[in-house]
Amino acid sequence: MVDKPSRRDQILNAAAELFARHGFHGVGIDDIGAAVGISGPALYRHFRSKDAMLGEMLTSISERLLDGGQSRVDAASNADEALRELIGWHVDFALDDPALITVQMRNLANLTDPDRRRVRALQRRYVEVWVETIRRTVPDFDEPTARAAAHAVFGLINSTPHSAHLDRDQMAALLSRMALASLTPAVVVS
Numbered sequence: 001m002v003d004k005p006s007r008r009d010q011i012l013n014a015a016a017e018l019f020a021r022h023g024f025h026g027v028g029i030d031d032i033g034a035a036v037g038i039s040g041p042a043l044y045r046h047f048r049s050k051d052a053m054l055g056e057m058l059t060s061i062s063e064r065l066l067d068g069g070q071s072r073v074d075a076a077s078n079a080d081e082a083l084r085e086l087i088g089w090h091v092d093f094a095l096d097d098p099a100l101i102t103v104q105m106r107n108l109a110n111l112t113d114p115d116r117r118r119v120r121a122l123q124r125r126y127v128e129v130w131v132e133t134i135r136r137t138v139p140d141f142d143e144p145t146a147r148a149a150a151h152a153v154f155g156l157i158n159s160t161p162h163s164a165h166l167d168r169d170q171m172a173a174l175l176s177r178m179a180l181a182s183l184t185p186a187v188v189v190s
Contacts, residue, residue, distance in 0.1 A: 055115035062122035079136035
């Protein structure tokens with residue numbers, strides 16, 4: 001049996017969907033409240049402001065990505081498995097939470113300074129998990145190349161909220177194959 005999300009989680013999920021669809025500034029407290037069946041002002045029992053809601057949302061996304069990615073790498077028996085697991089983790093996240101990916105991509109600038117610093121620090125740590133894993137898998141990649149490759153793969157995978165051409169499983173398989181192929185170059189293109 002799946003636990004019912006807390007009221008706080010329901011609010012964050014509704015806010016993510018609305019922010020993804022209309023942008024942070026295009027959504028008011030009353031819109032979020034209506035989406036979860038309460039008045040806008042009742043949201044202040046759960047969050048001190050819309051800014052605080054966005055801060056918690058983007059911080060929790062970044063923590064979830066970092067913790068999930070690191071745990072998969074740690075559990076892998078070798079570098080190739082670690083890379084496959086890391087790719088699969090990010091693909092699943094992007095496909096299962098497309099609104100969160102959209103909010104994360106579009107709304108970093110709308111965070112308060114302390115929240116932005118926290119999110120950016122978590123994001124940098126997540127990138128480092130990828131860089132280290134890529135370098136263990138592809139020893140010919142120096143650090144700048146591995147970092148550029150990680151960001152290129154994020155671009156590939158994170159573009160999925162804008163694509164609805166395949167069902168979820170087909171899209172997951174396609175993205176995983178494409179990401180893995182891009183990170184394990186068998187042919188040098190000049």
